C-alpha cells in the first residue's frame with residue numbers, strides 16, 4: 001500500500017523517469033526538501049549556452065547557471081532543473097563518465113557522455129581489427145566505469161568471423177560479451193538487446209566506417225541519428241561533433257557520438273591497471289621497485305615472458321598506453337596552468353589596447369531600470 005509521504009507526489013513522474021535511466025543512485029541525491037521542488041531531467045544534447053532536457057513529459061530547453069559552462073555538462077547527465085525558469089540548478093553525481101583528451105594542441109579533457117551502462121566497442125571483421133586500438137577503448141571503458149562489449153561488424157564480408165571473435169575474446173576477461181554480426185541485418189542487430197532495454201544507456205565507439213550509424217539507426221528504428229548529424233551541419237560539411245541521446249525502439253537509450261576520430265587517453269591509469277591486471281601484479285613482484293622490466297635481474301615480467309605466460313606484444317602495448325597516459329596527464333596539468341596564464345595575458349593586453357584607444361568595454365546588453 002502506498003503511504004502518504006511527501007515523496008509520493010513525485011512517484012508517478014519518477015516511474016516514467018526509470019525508463020530513461022533514473023535509479024536509486026540519483027534519487028538518493030535529491031531526498032532533501034530543496035531538491036524535491038526541482039524537476040529531474042536527462043540531458044539529451046548540449047549547446048554552447050543551453051542544453052535540452054528530457055523527462056516523461058517530453059523535451060525542454062534548459063539554461064545554465066553562471067557557474068556551469070557547456071564543458072561541464074555531458075550528454076546523458078541527470079540534472080535538477082527549476083520547473084519555472086528551466087534553469088539547471090544541480091548536476092547529479094554521475095554513475096559513469098566517458099571523457100577524452102580533446103583534439104588539438106591544448107591537452108584539455110572533454111566530457112563525452114555521462115551515465116552510460118554499456119560501451120559497444122565496434123570494429124569490423126577486416127583490416128580495421130586492431131588489438132591495440134581495442135585495448136585503448138577497453139581502458140577508456142573500464143576507467144569510466146562502463147561495461148565493455150566488443151561488436152564485430154561485416155561478418156558477411158569474411159569467411160572467418162569466428163577467428164575475429166576468438167581474438168577479441170582473448171583480449172580481456174573484463175569483456176561482458178563479444179558479438180559478431182552483419183550490421184545491415186536487423187535480425188542480427190537484436191543480438192545487442194541483451195544490453196539494451198528500458199532504463200539502460202549504451203554508446204558506440206570505433207573507427208569511421210565500421211557501422212556505428214548503421215547499428216544506431218537499426219536500434220532507434222529510424223534515420224534520426226544520421227538526420228541529427230546533417231541538421232547540425234549548417235555549413236554542409238560532413239563531420240560534426242554534436243553528441244546526442246536517442247530513445248531506442250525497444251526501450252533504452254543510445255548516445256550518438258559522431259565524428260570521434262581521435263580518442264586521446266588521459267588520466268586512465270586505473271583503467272590500464274584493470275585491463276592489464278596480470279602485468280600490474282607481476283610488476284609488484286620484481287626485485288627492484290623501479291624495475292623497467294627490460295633486462296633487470298629478478299624481473300617478474302621478463303620471467304613470465306620466458307615462461308611463455310605473457311605475450312611480449314601485449315607487454316609492448318601496455319608500455320605504450322602507460323607512457324601515453326603519463327605524457328597526457330602531465331601535459332594536461334601543464335596546459336591548464338598555461339591556459340590560465342594565457343587568459344590573464346590576453347585580458348591584460350586587450351585592456352591596454354582599449355585604454356590606448358580610449359574605448360571602454362562594450363556592455364553586452366543594455367541594463368534594465
Ligand SMILES: Nc1nc2c(ncn2[C@@H]2O[C@H](COP(=O)(O)OP(=O)(O)OP(=O)(O)O)[C@@H](O)[C@H]2O)c(=O)[nH]1
Pocket residue numbers: 153154155156157181182183184206207208209210211212213214215258259260
Ligand atoms: N556488408 C556490410 N556493410 C556494412 C556493415 N556495417 C556497416 N556497413 C556499411 O559500411 C558503411 C559505413 O557504415 P556506417 O554505419 O556509416 O559507419 P560509421 O561507423 O557510422 O562511420 P562514421 O559515421 O564515419 O563514424 C556503410 O556503407 C554501411 O552500409 C556490415 O555489417 N556489413
Ligand SMILES: [Zn+2]
Pocket residue numbers: 283286287291292293294296298299300301302
Ligand atoms: Zn620487472
